[in-house]
Amino acid sequence: MKHWIIAGPCAVESYDLFSETARAVKRAGATHLRGGLYKMRTHNASFQGLGSEGFQVVKAVKEETGLPYVCEITDPRQLAPLEEIVDCFQVGARNMHNTALLKELGRTQKPVILKRAFSAYYEEWVAAADYIRHAGNPHVILCERGIRTFETAVRNTLDLTSVVYMKLRHGLDVLVDPSHATGQKDLIPPLALAAMMAGAAGLMLEVHPRPKEALSDGPQALLPCDFHALIEQVMALYKHVPSSEKRDHSAAL
Amino acid sequence: MKHWIIAGPCAVESYDLFSETARAVKRAGATHLRGGLYKMRTHNASFQGLGSEGFQVVKAVKEETGLPYVCEITDPRQLAPLEEIVDCFQVGARNMHNTALLKELGRTQKPVILKRAFSAYYEEWVAAADYIRHAGNPHVILCERGIRTFETAVRNTLDLTSVVYMKLRHGLDVLVDPSHATGQKDLIPPLALAAMMAGAAGLMLEVHPRPKEALSDGPQALLPCDFHALIEQVMALYKHVPSSEKRDHSAAL
Amino acid sequence: MKHWIIAGPCAVESYDLFSETARAVKRAGATHLRGGLYKMRTHNASFQGLGSEGFQVVKAVKEETGLPYVCEITDPRQLAPLEEIVDCFQVGARNMHNTALLKELGRTQKPVILKRAFSAYYEEWVAAADYIRHAGNPHVILCERGIRTFETAVRNTLDLTSVVYMKLRHGLDVLVDPSHATGQKDLIPPLALAAMMAGAAGLMLEVHPRPKEALSDGPQALLPCDFHALIEQVMALYKHVPSSEKRDHSAAL
């Protein structure tokens, strides 16, 4: 299995919770651990993340599990401190157009996951990746997380054509985040399998052992057991992906 | 293989072409034959279809291949004449909101494929199906053909979440038409496979032996050989779809 | 005042109501009376209009007020009967792509108001008007009624750029319907005035003496007194529209 399976809670909330979740997603086959320290929230009164107070938690949990850690960066001034604990940076949808942040990420050599903005054209997304590359960091991987359309029954509209388009027209790899795309956990597994068949380089999934207690995004979090079942299906499916479609994405880290 | 594989040219253009295409798609595994007689075109000067002049062509080709024939209906006054040659009606995206047509389709017992309008909410799509059902015809199957969003790099944005949502929230089957969704033939195969993994009840695909000569929609037509390769992949994949997801859609006809 | 001010209830519900509303909008300055007989509703269980049972009501109220009557047509088979009582046909947003209906409207010489579909490109809208014109009826006037976007706080997004674009790029007149665009009656007056400044050929407004009792679209109906105040503002404003922008739209009838 050469794909990325990035899993973990929406946010690092406490040592106990992050450690419990990290160990569960590792057992289930995750290749990377996620969990935000700086959250981008619509409302300023919402939970904004632990910030630097969460660094010791992350260090401890990385040591326990050995999993590389993916963390969203939301301010160019966070780069230096985050570099000590982060293995892969993530730029969220709300910051895809934030060129000051993109240029700053050219100063690290760690991979950057670049999520698509709510209404970014494919060409704007590629151009945003180019900001990072031209600033000195060639390790950029895209992430489709759903776009904003007229439809209101789901949180966003997952656009799997982007996965195919970016591969065939630009030679770029795309991860898929069906958790943010749908916001409804029972819709996630079939779309995760569909994403893999479309040629996704991997999945980013929110997992929480007690979703109702999550400080953010609970309704879209998978239980560890559901995550485990899904990863088994993905692995079984992957054996049947045409070999011409198989690529080794593990080198990116 | 219990899914619907509906294939054929965008429009019935001539006996020779329709017969050649029909025999090719049958050999490749199509379960239904498509080819429009009344085309919905943006511009009134564009080719509008053969209309009733194509009836003899359709009859002859159905006899040759034994394939059931799917045909778009665009006017309530076409129901009676079309019923003689059509096995399954199709309502196009432009007519999903045409309630006069929907009500008229309650007067037949043949299945109706109801395409999603360019910007129909899931709930409007279900409500359009209900117009047909409440008028007397319970045999309605939905078809996702891409929605209209801000993105311009592809013809429409294929929304595979609709397939999952309609199954889980409404118990409705959804066919997927990746030809109209993308408008670019090399994007079709990976998205067709993704659609099947999302739980689509089948595929609707445009196939043309010489796409450059097509009077409409040439750039999105698959060659018969490409269609054949895709159907083999779909069949191989289907063996690995979790059995809980397998349903027999053949009874609908 | 050479612009069209089309006003009346969403639907013809009864003689008493239609007559009362018609007399009120006439007093306030309306140039045309509206009120649907065949309603396009999302759900088949919703009120669908009186149909031909309302013809006598319409005839009586036209005679009382002398106002020309604007009526939506939803099925090509309605053309002949409606032509006896209708002075101006209306094609609703849901039928803008219904080419069978558009072609049928080429068989009358009465003006046709063509509403923009939920997500129609400007060029599709012009092409839809061309279907009517090429079928023999040159009297087409467009109507902007809001488009479908991601925004959910209002019913639709009123696009006043369409008014300017159609005039400057295509020489076409556009009416504006702020009632359907917003769905919220207190938003209507400022947008009606803005529409006139953008160069609208007139306004289409829903007026109902007791909106809470309306069988459809009550929340967007203006009271007759609010309608009166708005028309006075429009007339005062119109004196200050640059004379180069003034055109006489009354000839269209």
Added chain:
Amino acid sequence: MKHWIIAGPCAVESYDLFSETARAVKRAGATHLRGGLYKMRTHNASFQGLGSEGFQVVKAVKEETGLPYVCEITDPRQLAPLEEIVDCFQVGARNMHNTALLKELGRTQKPVILKRAFSAYYEEWVAAADYIRHAGNPHVILCERGIRTFETAVRNTLDLTSVVYMKLRHGLDVLVDPSHATGQKDLIPPLALAAMMAGAAGLMLEVHPRPKEALSDGPQALLPCDFHALIEQVMALYKHVPSSEKRDHSAAL
């Protein structure tokens, strides 16, 4: 005239050009001068602005004209240096969701013009303004600059309902930027007048004496003479705005 009329070139390109344009817009009635130093561009190879090298130009031109200067800020680290020359900060559409920047702007007491992101819900826009206010700066004014929809004939879709909605539902003032909304200069004047009738707190307009030589956004720049004619129309119109709608926005500076 108590409204804001913010005008100037897209970017500060040179002393000669900025001075010439500033004097022209002042003569024509502008209340504020605009001209970017840090440009947000889709492509990293596009002109990114003069940055701090343009500070002396801005100081000189402000002294010549006495006009307050509006400047976009694109990085929280620019706040301290920009505060010396800027009278009013602007957050561009691409940074409306950039909470690190919004929070930083709570540290100044100068007014902040907050443009609406490409696909921001009204409620997200209000929430972004709240980030600035809760961080300590109450002087926030919104700016509608067009949203991203399916329509491609114009650069963006100007949403004048936002002006009415923000005033009636949230008591917030909204400036309108028809230059970015349309991207086509002949569409600007009618929409500017429409915006004022909808209740806009003012206009933001791009003016350039030789648009074809502009390093960015030339096609949407008005000539000084066209700007002059438009402002005269706006002033004439404003006399006829219902007095209940008139408010003194000059206090905001």
